[in-house]
Amino acid sequence: MKNLITHIGGLPIEQLARDFGTPTFIYERDVIEKRIAELKAFDVVRFAQKACSNLAILALMKKHGVVVDAVSAGEIHRALKVGFTGQASSDPGSTGGARHAPGIVFTADLFDEDARDMIRTHKLPVNVGSPDMITQLGTFAPGTDVTLRINPGFGHGHSRKTNTGGSYSKHGIWHTEIEECLRLGKEAGVNIIGLHMHIGSGSDFQHLSTVCDAMVKAAKRMGPQLKVISAGGGLPIPYHKEQSRIDVGAYFSLWDKARKMIERDLGHSISLEVEPGRYLVAESCSLLTQIRSVKSSGGNRFYLVDAGFETLVRPSMYGAYHEISIATHDGRAVGNAFDTIVGGPLCESGDVFTQEEGGVVTTRKLPEAVVGDFLILHDAGAYGSAMSSNYNTRRLAAEVLIQQGRGDIIRERQTFEHILHFERIPSNLA
Ligand SMILES: *Cc1c(COP(=O)(O)O)cnc(C)c1O
Numbered sequence: 001m002k003n004l005i006t007h008i009g010g011l012p013i014e015q016l017a018r019d020f021g022t023p024t025f026i027y028e029r030d031v032i033e034k035r036i037a038e039l040k041a042f043d044v045v046r047f048a049q050k051a052c053s054n055l056a057i058l059a060l061m062k063k064h065g066v067v068v069d070a071v072s073a074g075e076i077h078r079a080l081k082v083g084f085t086g087q088a089s090s091d092p093g094s095t096g097g098a099r100h101a102p103g104i105v106f107t108a109d110l111f112d113e114d115a116r117d118m119i120r121t122h123k124l125p126v127n128v129g130s131p132d133m134i135t136q137l138g139t140f141a142p143g144t145d146v147t148l149r150i151n152p153g154f155g156h157g158h159s160r161k162t163n164t165g166g167s168y169s170k171h172g173i174w175h176t177e178i179e180e181c182l183r184l185g186k187e188a189g190v191n192i193i194g195l196h197m198h199i200g201s202g203s204d205f206q207h208l209s210t211v212c213d214a215m216v217k218a219a220k221r222m223g224p225q226l227k228v229i230s231a232g233g234g235l236p237i238p239y240h241k242e243q244s245r246i247d248v249g250a251y252f253s254l255w256d257k258a259r260k261m262i263e264r265d266l267g268h269s270i271s272l273e274v275e276p277g278r279y280l281v282a283e284s285c286s287l288l289t290q291i292r293s294v295k296s297s298g299g300n301r302f303y304l305v306d307a308g309f310e311t312l313v314r315p316s317m318y319g320a321y322h323e324i325s326i327a328t329h330d331g332r333a334v335g336n337a338f339d340t341i342v343g344g345p346l347c348e349s350g351d352v353f354t355q356e357e358g359g360v361v362t363t364r365k366l367p368e369a370v371v372g373d374f375l376i377l378h379d380a381g382a383y384g385s386a387m388s389s390n391y392n393t394r395r396l397a398a399e400v401l402i403q404q405g406r407g408d409i410i411r412e413r414q415t416f417e418h419i420l421h422f423e424r425i426p427s428n429l430a
Pocket residue numbers: 048050051069107198200232233234235275276277278279382
């Protein structure tokens with residue numbers, strides 16, 4: 001029956017639940033490796049770790065020559081922990097493309113104090129999203145290599161919260177300010193060497209070629225000091241089973257063509273980076289939950305599971321779609337499928353996994369299940385664990401990596417004491 005499964009990554013679901021409990025994020029190493037391999041035509045693959053920043057996942061990226069992007073001091077800390085540095089490293093074992101690329105690049109639209117300290121101490125290159133950052137860098141880290149994150153004057157996508165370009169986007173440097181940034185860079189004594197655009201055209205190649213044109217134009221403004229261009233992230237994955245996969249070859253070709261035009265204009269070679277988050281990890285992970293209540297209310301059928309938007313927020317936050325499967329806990333034969341609403345444990349009406357943008361609750365045709373069966377939310381690897389919280393004082397879920405036919409724990413389930421660790425009761429209240 002459709003949406004009825006028994007295994008994740010070759011391991012029986014019942015056994016995974018017994019060994020690791022629920023809810024648990026279960027990653028499959030070989031799926032991540034396959035995605036990395038698909039992008040090897042790019043000179044550099046830079047993982048936007050905000051999508052999934054578990055140390056084990058970062059270590060796996062490193063093993064394959066993928067470098068990382070950090071958007072906060074905390075993410076820099078993670079990257080340093082697994083051995084990335086701000087300098088270029090050429091690991092001979094790499095299958096990815098970290099050729100002469102720094103292991104860590106800090107990307108943001110501002111510096112907070114923590115990030116400033118990290119950048120100065122570890123000599124990290126910076127992808128700046130505001131002209132102010134160039135001048136500030138000159139005061140605390142002169143000599144830094146800098147790329148300019150450019151807002152080409154337009155964005156993409158219908159979800160306003162996720163739009164990354166245009167005049168209402170907080171991200172990047174307006175495209176007409178490049179010359180001014182070069183002047184500021186000279187004044188501040190930093191080396192502006194690259195251009196970056198993260199627009200997220202998805203698989204809209206018409207739009208993507210507009211972005212590529214904007215990059216070629218920006219490169220002309222920048223002139224001979226340009227050495228590297230970054231295509232940013234935004235490569236989509238097929239969240240719906242019937243969606244097709246992006247043509248990565250065609251995506252590369254468009255950017256490669258832009259790169260070659262820039263090389264012709266400038267008369268020297270240009271390194272081409274890509275910076276995916278979602279694409280590398282989304283499909284590698286299933287969120288394993290257990291059904292704790294099956295009920296009907298006013299004709300609607302509900303499965304309530306032991307994880308809510310504190311664990312996977314995308315459906316509540318963006319109306320995002322995740323495929324859902326059921327696994328029985330006892331291997332019994334399953335009869336009919338029913339239109340079902342899937343919700344979590346939170347005291348919050350928006351805690352529903354089957355909803356569309358704007359919070360419209362929908363149903364999903366799911367196999368008949370009983371309390372104790374398992375419910376799997378697929379493609380939970382990107383912005384899943386990374387966006388989870390302790391709302392309702394619920395513990396962060398465990399994370400497991402399946403490799404070589406077994407599951408290794410890569411994050412222990414949080415404890416209640418750990419949640420309370422930094423809270424203090426003033427003595428007059430104790
Ligand atoms: C979030 C982000 C990415 C990754 O986006 P995906 O859609 O996950 O590929 C890449 N670059 C920057 C600067 C980002 O902020």
